[in-house]
Amino acid sequence: xxxxxxxxxxxxxxxxxxxxxxxxxxxxxxxxxxxxxxxxxxxxxxxxxxxxxxxxxxxxxxxxxxxxxxxxxxxxxxxxxxxxxxxxxxxxxxxxxxxxxxxxxxxxxxxxxxxxxxxxxxxxxxxxxxxxxxxxxxxxxxxxxxxxxxxxxxxxxxxxxxxxxxxxxxxxxxxxxxxxxxxxxxxxxxxxxxxxxxxxxxxxxxxxxxxxxxxxxxxxxxxxxxxxxxxxxxxxxxxxxxxxxxxxxxxxxxxxxxxxxxxxxxxxxxxxxxxxxxxxxxxxxxxxxxxxxxxxxxxxxxxxxxxxxxxxxxxxxxxxxxxxxxxxxxxxxxxxxxxxxxxxxxxxxxxxxxxxxxxxxxxxxxxxxxxxx
Amino acid sequence: xxxxxxxxxxxxxxxxxxxxxxxxxxxxxxxxxxxxxxxxxxxxxxxxxxxxxxxxxxxxxxxxxxxxxxxxxxxxxxxxxxxxxxxxxxxxxxxxxxxxxxxxxxxxxxxxxxxxxxxxxxxxxxxxxxxxxxxxxxxxxxxxxxxxxxxxxxxxxxxxxxxxxxxxxxxxxxxxxxxxxxxxxxxxxxxxxxxxxxxxxxxxxxxxxxxxxxxxxxxxxxxxxxxxxxxxxxxxxxxxxxxxxxxxxxxxxxxxxxxxxxxxxxxxxxxxxxxxxxxxxxxxxxxxxxxxxxxxxxxxxxxxxxxxxxxxxxxxxxxxxxxxxxxxxxxxxxxxxxxxxxxxxxxxxxxxxxxxxxxxxxxxxxxxxxxxxxxxxxxxx
Numbered sequence: 190x191x192x193x194x195x196x197x198x199x200x201x202x203x204x205x206x207x208x209x210x211x212x213x214x215x216x217x218x219x220x221x222x223x224x225x226x227x228x229x230x231x232x233x234x235x236x237x238x239x240x241x242x243x244x245x246x247x248x249x250x251x252x253x254x255x256x257x258x259x260x261x262x263x264x265x266x267x268x269x270x271x272x273x274x275x276x277x278x279x280x281x282x283x284x285x286x287x288x289x290x291x292x293x294x295x296x297x298x299x300x301x302x303x304x305x306x307x308x309x310x311x312x313x314x315x316x317x318x319x320x321x322x323x324x325x326x327x328x329x330x331x332x333x334x335x336x337x338x339x340x341x342x343x344x345x346x347x348x349x350x351x352x353x354x355x356x357x358x359x360x361x362x363x364x365x366x367x368x369x370x371x372x373x374x375x376x377x378x379x380x381x382x383x384x385x386x387x388x389x390x391x392x393x394x395x396x397x398x399x400x401x402x403x404x405x406x407x408x409x410x411x412x413x414x415x416x417x418x419x420x421x422x423x424x425x426x427x428x429x430x431x432x433x434x435x436x437x438x439x440x441x442x443x444x445x446x447x448x449x450x451x452x453x454x455x456x457x458x459x460x461x462x463x464x465x466x467x468x469x470x471x472x473x474x475x476x477x478x479x480x481x482x483x484x485x486x487x488x489x490x491x492x493x494x495x496x497x498x499x500x501x502x503x504x505x506x507x508x509x510x511x512x513x514x515x516x517x518x519x520x521x522x523x524x525x526x527x528x529x530x531x532x533x534x535x536x537x538x539x540x541x542x543x544x545x546x547x548x549x550x551x552x553x554x555x556x557x558x559x560x561x562x
Numbered sequence: 563x564x565x566x567x568x569x570x571x572x573x574x575x576x577x578x579x580x581x582x583x584x585x586x587x588x589x590x591x592x593x594x595x596x597x598x599x600x601x602x603x604x605x606x607x608x609x610x611x612x613x614x615x616x617x618x619x620x621x622x623x624x625x626x627x628x629x630x631x632x633x634x635x636x637x638x639x640x641x642x643x644x645x646x647x648x649x650x651x652x653x654x655x656x657x658x659x660x661x662x663x664x665x666x667x668x669x670x671x672x673x674x675x676x677x678x679x680x681x682x683x684x685x686x687x688x689x690x691x692x693x694x695x696x697x698x699x700x701x702x703x704x705x706x707x708x709x710x711x712x713x714x715x716x717x718x719x720x721x722x723x724x725x726x727x728x729x730x731x732x733x734x735x736x737x738x739x740x741x742x743x744x745x746x747x748x749x750x751x752x753x754x755x756x757x758x759x760x761x762x763x764x765x766x767x768x769x770x771x772x773x774x775x776x777x778x779x780x781x782x783x784x785x786x787x788x789x790x791x792x793x794x795x796x797x798x799x800x801x802x803x804x805x806x807x808x809x810x811x812x813x814x815x816x817x818x819x820x821x822x823x824x825x826x827x828x829x830x831x832x833x834x835x836x837x838x839x840x841x842x843x844x845x846x847x848x849x850x851x852x853x854x855x856x857x858x859x860x861x862x863x864x865x866x867x868x869x870x871x872x873x874x875x876x877x878x879x880x881x882x883x884x885x886x887x888x889x890x891x892x893x894x895x896x897x898x899x900x901x902x903x904x905x906x907x908x909x910x911x912x913x914x915x916x917x918x919x920x921x922x923x924x925x926x927x928x929x930x931x932x933x934x935x936x937x938x939x940x941x942x943x
Contacts, residue, residue: 216662219659220661221659221661221666222661222665225609225665271846273838273844274786275600277605278605281605281608281775281780282783282831286828286831288772288773288824289824289831290824290828292698292824293824293828296820296821297819397613397668397669398672398673398676400668400669401669401673403665404665404669405670407662411657439677442677442681443681443684444677444678444681445679448673448675448676448677448679449673449677450673451669451673452670452673452674455666455671455673458666470655
């Protein structure tokens with residue numbers, strides 16, 4: 190591994206963690222699409238700030254862009270408040286316009302400078318190590334490590350300092366307002382943070398993939414845990430995993446690094462979506478199957494209990510007949526019988542089923558539990 | 563800009579005619595089908611579908627090596643469909659919310675598309691040129707065969723909407739009712755979503771994947787302001803879409819370094835802003851003006867009423883009352899003097915002495931009428 194490669198991975202990981210932290214709250218507050226709007230709209234802020242300052246590396250650009258992010262949020266809210274369009278439509282109306290103006294300004298008036306359209310979308314992580322920070326002639330490493338590092342610390346500090354407020358405002362806005370936490374302040378603070386993070390990450394991964402890094406890791410973490418601190422830590426870990434493995438798959442495929450980071454983060458979500466211990470598709474299917482069999486077992490013993498000691502008993506306890514009355518498929522009936530035998534609820538005697546003492550007692554209890562409200 | 567020249571070119575110049583036709587088709591189809599997306603609260607689904615089309619385009623090219631519009635369109639549509647399917651299954655089976663699923667699928671698919679695009683760009687054969695125009699669109703690169711493909715697809719999409727008019731209307735406004743009536747809601751949903759995917763894919767070459775979603779949302783959101791009738795809304799929306807498409811595409815084709823997609827989005831946004839401000843009944847300016855007028859009327863009525871109740875106290879309708887009393891009775895709302903002047907111009911009040919006012923006979927009648935109207939209204943409730 191060359192020094193450059195290590196540096197790229199460090200930058201990518203810092204970007205991923207910095208994005209995942211505010212992303213957790215976006216996902217929980219159902220504002221994920223706001224990150225899409227912000228990350229597009231900050232382009233206009235960057236361009237306008239560049240026209241004002243005339244220097245592409247000025248820190249004022251970050252401030253301008255962050256302001257435009259917050260402006261986007263308030264514009265969306267303004268359009269919303271008119272009541273003329275629904276909320277999702279107002280997001281869809283505001284950010285394409287701001288982004289378009291940004292793109293037009295770049296291609297009309299700034300086509301010969303550093304911000305070209307491809308970089309806006311793709312980011313240029315591969316070039317990040319070339320832009321180095323020198324202090325008194327000493328090479329202190331890539332500049333973006335410091336920029337993103339500061340943003341990461343800012344995010345961390347905001348979350349640590351306002352943890353309680355964020356938590357209450359996220360899960361119970363009404364309570365937060367009642368306690369005097371001014372949910373509006375927390376909301377705009379968070380939006381400002383998202384904007385600053387998006388600006389910082391913009392250079393590295395481009396405007397659209399910022400969204401992937403903000404949303405996919407928290408979404409995966411959301412399926413893995415119910416606790417907020419764990420969700421934050423898991424999101425950060427998944428972010429780092431996406432960054433590092435995204436980098437290596439990009440090397441392997443000779444492809445765009447940011448794109449493969451986004452793809453890997455999506456892949457991780459997909460794996461979690463399928464295999465998560467409690468909320469994954471596989472776990473849900475397993476649980477459903479188990480519940481179905483359990484319920485069928487109850488129905489079976491109740492059926493047997495119902496006909497016990499009646500003239501039809503011998504006919505009603507035939508396995509073939511049970512399939513027909515309870516409308517079970519052949520294989521399913523067999524598995525239910527096997528399950529009930531294993532649990533000691535029924536016995537099989539030459540093709541007929543008989544309740545055990547335990548089964549009789551269980552059936553009686555089930556009737557009460559299941560059918561008497 | 564030479565406007566008459568531009569118009570004659572519109573009909574006789576091959577390039578301009580192709581561009582204008584292509585953008586018009588795009589605008590009409592996305593405007594018409596976007597109406598359903600907006601009404602069904604799926605405005606942002608278009609965003610996800612269009613971003614997701616990128617890997618579809620790249621994959622279609624990688625697999626077939628062809629840049630035929632139909633091949634790329636099929637790839638894009640398939641990817642858009644897969645993305646929608648992912649979003650729906652994530653939302654339906656887990657606690658992950660709609661917006662999260664949308665944002666994630668959108669950005670992850672786009673990332674995947676970029677990976678494929680960079681892989682294509684590094685292939686030794688130089689056939690990949692032009693795939694990146696799908697990012698922001700390039701109207702100037704439209705060929706006649708592209709427009710023919712767009713036309714066939716667009717006309718079929720619109721024909722299907724017309725055939726399934728009643729069904730789609732029901733699906734958009736009351737899907738539960740539709741399903742109790744026995745309509746196959748799931749299948750209809752699939753057909754409508756497919757049509758929206760087609761509308762999006764048609765625009766990718768002109769507007770690009772990044773901004774195509776605006777063409778789904780904006781014309782429909784504008785049209786919604788002018789009417790409450792679905793049919794009129796769809797026709798208006800198609801018209802707005804075509805207007806924005808043609809004007810944006812022509813501007814970008816005639817001004818150097820003006821990317822097509824963003825230009826079209828700016829022109830459609832102008833239509834949105836105008837509609838939201840000016841549309842009768844719903845528009846912001848319209849509402850503001852109506853509120854102002856009502857406030858004025860209420861103020862005049864209030865003063866008439868005050869004078870009337872004072873007159874009742876004195877058993878003499880002609881009894882004059884001083885301005886300060888009326889000011890006090892209007893509870894500091896202000897503008898009392900101006901309202902009195904307006905009322906006296908209408909002959910409803912008169913100044914007995916400077917600063918002292920009384921009802922005229924006409925004013926007395928008018929006051930009695932408004933009072934009885936008001937009490938009649940409250941009786942009805």
